[in-house]
Amino acid sequence: MRTAGLSLEQAPPLSIPAGFFLAVPVSLLVAGCILLFTGAETFGNPWHPQTIALAHVGTIGVLLPGMFGALYQMIPVVAGAPVAAIRLAHGVQAFLLIGLAAFVWRMFGGPVFAMTLTSYSLGIALLGFLLPVGWSLSRPATRNETTLGMRIAVIVLAAITLMGLIMAQGYAGSGFPQGRFLWTQVHLTLALLGWVGGLIMAVSWQVVPMFYLAGTTGTASKRILLGALVTGLVLPFVVFIAGDLRDSVLSATQWAAVASMPAALAVWVAHPLLTLQGLAKRKRRRSDASLLFWRSGLISALLLLPMAVVACTADDARWQVLFGWFAIWGWAGMILHGMLTRIVPFLVWFHRVAPRIGKTKVVSIRSLLPQQRIKIGFACHLVSLALGAVAIVTQADVVAGMTGVLLLATGISLSGSLVHVLTNSGRAVPE
């Protein structure tokens, strides 16, 4: 047997993950406002600056803080390795916020300086995250597929950060890199499959059995999925390096998409199917509204590969927007939203309730966040997803505006739930 050496100082204080998680609904409010004021034009073409702004509010504003908060919290738990210089995380969050705000400003006609500010801010934020997190993940006390998946995701994040910063120069007056579409395709592939997909897979292997008593994915299956993921991330780079494929039947962009197929199959087909199968085999079928998000997100994932194929081959740009909408808000957004409704009560319980167990009567974790609040958030999220799809297909301004309103409602609902958990834990009824 071994004794562990974690001290209270090594576990992240609640303020760090909570700060990142609270940024998620704020970004949802920004996304809602963008749609409300720009209408269906934002849903018409993926290359439109306001569409790029909306996509990055979704990724850097909604997904990134949620994933950063989760990683800061989970690395000491899963890997048994505390993240060094943890207080640096507050600075990371501040620079993320500044970088995103400057990016949106530039996309809506702001000066060239705004993109320079974006590059510096996001560069500093990502460096401040990657160095300590990468260091912790390089020397985990526990080595398993979850820590391996986290490592892959973090390495990919470093790559997409670099690519993003280079591409951002196009908006900072220095011109886009040659082969902009290929750059974008590889950036998108790495971001969605490597960073988001890799992390969702790795985290789900740990938290789905832990929080829902779901059946576990076998070690061999996990390793095959990780192998397919890495293959599908490396092959697009080969296309990227090969570059000039003018004599080929497919464009370089399409070849890059084809090359990512192993990763797409792992992340958008095998992982959702295995996880849904695991959830169907729950050992104790206690009702839990956060499962609605998981199931919806995993079902959305199953739609992504066919959508991606159509988006890569069809001339109609709306398919690309529809794919992006379902990838960010349907798949990753749903899972992240569901995770927040489960992990935030857990953190509050851990930090504020657990130290009192055995000394006084304590509240149960389920009393910290009423299921009704979670269901309202889910309803808003689901309706906004469906309305957004309708708006993309019909290009109707009124539907796009309604989608914006539903995004605002989702943001308000989520912020209400998070604030409720973070502020009302002392008043919850003792069990």
Added chain:
Amino acid sequence: MQHGDVQFVDAVVQSLRTLSGDGVLKLLATHEPGSLAVELAARGYRITSCQRREDAWDIEISAPHTPNIADLRDMEAPEPMHHVLTAASLLEGSQTYFARLPHVPHPLFPLLRERGLRWWTHEELDRTALLAVRAGG
């Protein structure tokens, strides 16, 4: 008994000499415990074994005074932590509490340390964990 079996039994007996009266010995062996289980049972030890691979047996030997091991593996987080902390708050003298958990409970350790408790964990091959918590610093 074959030659390999003699060496195996000797190794186990050596290990048992260092085991406290309420402790648990975990072994990963290439052998099935076989007749050893009968011999140890006669001396008050409890022995369980599970074949993990063709050449890997996971053997667990509990001393005569080892308390029952609580099985918390089929509980949603944070229920296992809740059970361990509740049980740990009832420990007296040099009592030990044992529990099987779904995984190594890293977040629990700071809370145990804060209460002045000592703990040991053993990660099983299936990634579940055996936890021992002892009172008395």
